[in-house]
Amino acid sequence: MTDDARVELVGLTKAFPVRGGARPVLDNICLTVERGEFVSVIGPSGCGKSTAFSMLAGLDQPDSGTVTIGGEVVRPAGSGAAKCAYMPQKDLLFPWRTVLDNTTLGLEVQGVPRNRARDKAQELFPVFGLSGFEDARPRQLSGGMRQRAAMLRTVVQERPVLLLDEPFGALDSLTRTEMQTWLQQVWQRYRWTVLMITHDIREAVYLSDRVVVLSARPATVRREVKIDLPRPRELSVMTAPEFVDIEHDLLEVLHEESRRALAEQESGRP
Template structure:
């Protein structure tokens, strides 16, 4: 799904190493030339072995870290830095227990200098869409796990950025709640068609939600494979039993198993 303006995200040959404890130990290389793109309106999942550098890439997209070489840009041609165009949702909801749900959802807007009443108005408009109507004045402790994640995603979405970075948004939820949240996210994404990059360790989740899945190798990471998910939308939960869905899931599982074996070998010693 392309856009005539070319306002896409380009991740270009990222490398990154981190120092290790001990004066004589060489730096540990985490990224070894990671490259991929995301188009407006596209949902892309990033998967890979644990510790391969997925969250490091997201930190760079959000402007929280810098690569040793390579770059990330937004837009056509040379583009511009991505951070001003990104809204980042980390693994934990990070809702402040002493603030109401509404006041938690406006934090990103307040940091950007949006007046409080305007921020509240913009957030309130999204509460029905996110299934949170009537909980504006509740405390986070009064919400279920799924509701807390929806509140955290509302806080991300209300910033109205071109790219949503979702770092394992449902990883802490139980299986049933996670499945419900996946269906909810698909429905809301189809309504708004955000450009989404999502980290997940759940292959089935990646296939169910994504237009493309980017598979990173074991550390030091490169892009091992990109798999296009040409399954019709909207995707019903019953689709996970369809032969074409199972085939995509198995293809990704085989690649990940191979990389996991590599991660336990000399490359990670």
């Protein structure tokens, strides 16, 4: 991983037009993610987490402020070489393509010849626990395997920053726990710079170097918490007093912001 993986949001603001005015979504967001760091972003529903990710991916532009990766301002998607690979909550695998051909889709869109793209993706199949399923169809995979295929499709693009938007939100509890353990293992192997949105505080603490809490809309950075727990982390760490204290602290802040968001909705504020 090179220095072009450092992420910086400075003074980020964004509002969306609504009838009779505008709805502020982001308010002076400032955030830095260092190269190779794993940072989770939590906050009340609708506070603007995905909006900020869209700006990092070049899918939207801020009203003011800057979004930079490796010191370069992020340009609109399609205007040049992207530095982020974006994985949404749904795996979005095409049912008519094999698993291997689904994982090469991002490379093919970039103009990589199909045979070369297949070779690059296939090299990662053992790491992602998908060996032997290259010719399978998505319907033949479990939910966890589909998510691994979707992440392989994201990672194989070799972009310096990974944006994970609720990557395990649709999975059952057991599969989600297995995927969290697996993600920690592969992240420690490759040390990608990762920004992850999640509503699961325990997941955020377990996986992250740092957790950023956004306030109710319009979002500001309410708190940043460094997760100073040794790695690799076993599942048993979730019952350690240090882990429980961090989880409780984050839960209190998040509940406070959620109550504020609800109060503002009931008062009729946009």
